[in-house]
Amino acid sequence: MPDKTAPQLPIHYLQSTIPQSAMSTLTIYKRELGSYFSQPTAYAIIVIFLLLSMGLAFTFGSFIKAGDASLEWPFFFWHPWIFMLLAPAVGMKLWSDEQRNGTIELLGTFPVTTRSAIIGKFLAAATIWLVALACTFPIVLTVNYLGDPDNGVILSGYIGSFLVCCSFIAITMLVSACTRDQVVCLIVSVFVCFLAVVIGYDPVARALDSFATPPAADVIAATGLWAQLVRWWHQGVAQMVEVATSFGVWNHFASLNRGLFRLQDLVWFGSTILISLLGTSAILSAKRS
Amino acid sequence: MIEVDSLTKQFGTKTAVDHLSFSVNKGEVLGFLGPNGAGKSTTMRMITGFFPPTSGDAKVCGISIVDHPAEAKTKIGYLPESAPLYRDMTVLGFLRFCAAIRGLSGNAKKSAVERAIDTCSLGSVAAQSIDTLSKGYRHRTCLAQALLHDPEVLILDEPTDGLDPNQKHEVRQLIKRLGQTKAILFSTHILEEVEAACTRAVIVDRGIIVADGTPAELLAQSGTGSLTDLFRAVTSRDTEPAA
Numbered sequence: 001m002p003d004k005t006a007p008q009l010p011i012h013y014l015q016s017t018i019p020q021s022a023m024s025t026l027t028i029y030k031r032e033l034g035s036y037f038s039q040p041t042a043y044a045i046i047v048i049f050l051l052l053s054m055g056l057a058f059t060f061g062s063f064i065k066a067g068d069a070s071l072e073w074p075f076f077f078w079h080p081w082i083f084m085l086l087a088p089a090v091g092m093k094l095w096s097d098e099q100r101n102g103t104i105e106l107l108g109t110f111p112v113t114t115r116s117a118i119i120g121k122f123l124a125a126a127t128i129w130l131v132a133l134a135c136t137f138p139i140v141l142t143v144n145y146l147g148d149p150d151n152g153v154i155l156s157g158y159i160g161s162f163l164v165c166c167s168f169i170a171i172t173m174l175v176s177a178c179t180r181d182q183v184v185c186l187i188v189s190v191f192v193c194f195l196a197v198v199i200g201y202d203p204v205a206r207a208l209d210s211f212a213t214p215p216a217a218d219v220i221a222a223t224g225l226w227a228q229l230v231r232w233w234h235q236g237v238a239q240m241v242e243v244a245t246s247f248g249v250w251n252h253f254a255s256l257n258r259g260l261f262r263l264q265d266l267v268w269f270g271s272t273i274l275i276s277l278l279g280t281s282a283i284l285s286a287k288r289s
Numbered sequence: 290m291i292e293v294d295s296l297t298k299q300f301g302t303k304t305a306v307d308h309l310s311f312s313v314n315k316g317e318v319l320g321f322l323g324p325n326g327a328g329k330s331t332t333m334r335m336i337t338g339f340f341p342p343t344s345g346d347a348k349v350c351g352i353s354i355v356d357h358p359a360e361a362k363t364k365i366g367y368l369p370e371s372a373p374l375y376r377d378m379t380v381l382g383f384l385r386f387c388a389a390i391r392g393l394s395g396n397a398k399k400s401a402v403e404r405a406i407d408t409c410s411l412g413s414v415a416a417q418s419i420d421t422l423s424k425g426y427r428h429r430t431c432l433a434q435a436l437l438h439d440p441e442v443l444i445l446d447e448p449t450d451g452l453d454p455n456q457k458h459e460v461r462q463l464i465k466r467l468g469q470t471k472a473i474l475f476s477t478h479i480l481e482e483v484e485a486a487c488t489r490a491v492i493v494d495r496g497i498i499v500a501d502g503t504p505a506e507l508l509a510q511s512g513t514g515s516l517t518d519l520f521r522a523v524t525s526r527d528t529e530p531a532a
Contacts, residue, residue, distance in 0.1 A: 105369040
């Protein structure tokens with residue numbers, strides 16, 4: 001039975017310096033994070049990530065055999081491949097679950113904006129990966145013990161790795177807004193992330209480049225409509241290959257991995273994440289109207 | 290408290306709610322009747338700000354849900370039709386989350402959660418995971434969520450659906466009690482609930498209000514003294530072709 005002393009919106013809350021949207025983002029963040037850790041999801045993902053990243057570093061990565069005090073090839077090289085499988089597994093439930101259980105109706109009628117909810121959920125999933133990456137610290141200790149690596153480059157590699165992860169989570173979130181089925185979300189997001197990884201991967205990029213060969217000498221020299229069309233075709237293909245490879249994650253990851261902070265990479269990661277999150281918001285609103 | 294002004298919702302070419310207007314005042318319990326697919330849930334979803342209306346407006350405590358959704362939503366407690374819940378949480382955890390998202394913190398949050406648990410008799414399952422609860426308890430947990438911030442307006446979509454007769458009785462008593470100080474809009478297809486809990490009822494059919502009045506007036510209108518007869522007379526059946 002509600003009594004007369006029922007709380008109104010508390011004054012101290014209204015006076016608080018933290019804006020309301022940040023508070024609700026934080027509340028949603030805490031709930032999502034709690035839900036990851038109250039279920040086996042987070043633990044399974046972190047353990048599998050550690051097994052894969054360490055396993056690959058010490059086997060195919062030839063971490064010991066290479067005798068090189070760096071983590072670029074033996075360790076970070078594998079991360080995009082692992083993330084393209086595991087990041088969607090973390091993100092797939094974010095909106096699919098809400099839509100399947102109908103809790104999106106609760107969320108939609110609470111005094112929170114869709115934006116706060118999206119940011120809260122995104123940050124929670126990113127936190128899982130921050131924890132997973134932090135758990136790989138023994139390899140940093142090892143490489144410092146065995147040799148004299150540039151720790152700045154290692155830090156930069158971690159940042160690159162984390163940004164790849166965040167991009168994949170954002171992409172998964174966009175997909176999960178589209179479907180109430182987690183399996184569909186997983187498959188589609190893995191495929192999109194796979195494309196993003198593979199398209200800029202060196203062997204694939206080179207294969208694509210071979211399509212973009214310049215026209216033969218006699219065509220360049222020739223005049224006439226046909227030769228002109230062939231030249232345009234070659235130019236078009238070359239440009240398309242360039243655009244496609246620049247959509248790949250590899251270019252941007254590799255430079256950070258080498259310890260290089262380029263504005264273009266940060267812009268790429270930033271805009272991938274931002275566009276995915278805005279797209280999520282657009283899809284969620286479109287679904288209601 | 291609730292003023293609905295020619296609210297309309299179209300899904301593609303289908304009109305689910307067609308220029309619906311009504312109001313609910315403080316101390317009133319309005320029963321929202323109608324066959325399945327009449328537009329009851331859609332109307333409630335628009336009033337609570339989940340669906341944006343195609344046209345028209347709803348005001349809650351004088352605040353437009355279209356123009357100031359965040360502010361209007363703080364005045365509403367809402368129980369969605371299927372009583373959705375975050376099943377991985379405990380009852381207590383869930384209610385704390387809902388209280389936090391409603392802007393409650395510290396002691397205010399603690400007492401609000403205690404009060405809601407008390408009102409909905411959830412004390413015995415408070416620490417239990419929602420996954421393990423029976424349907425009746427889940428329903429009450431969702432109802433507790435709607436009462437947390439002591440809202441001035443309650444919108445309950447089939448609050449007694451799927452409950453056993455004892456639970457139905459309790460929920461009706463609760464609605465009646467809360468209705469003395471709040472404005473309540475609740476939907477149902479159980480006609481006896483209208484007499485048991487409502488001060489007024491409207492019957493909607495295909496998005497239009499086809500009957501409106503106090504239970505006594507509706508009984509008089511039916512001619513036979515039976516709400517079922519009135520309901521059957523004014524609503525269309527889904528086996529009939531659309532008019």
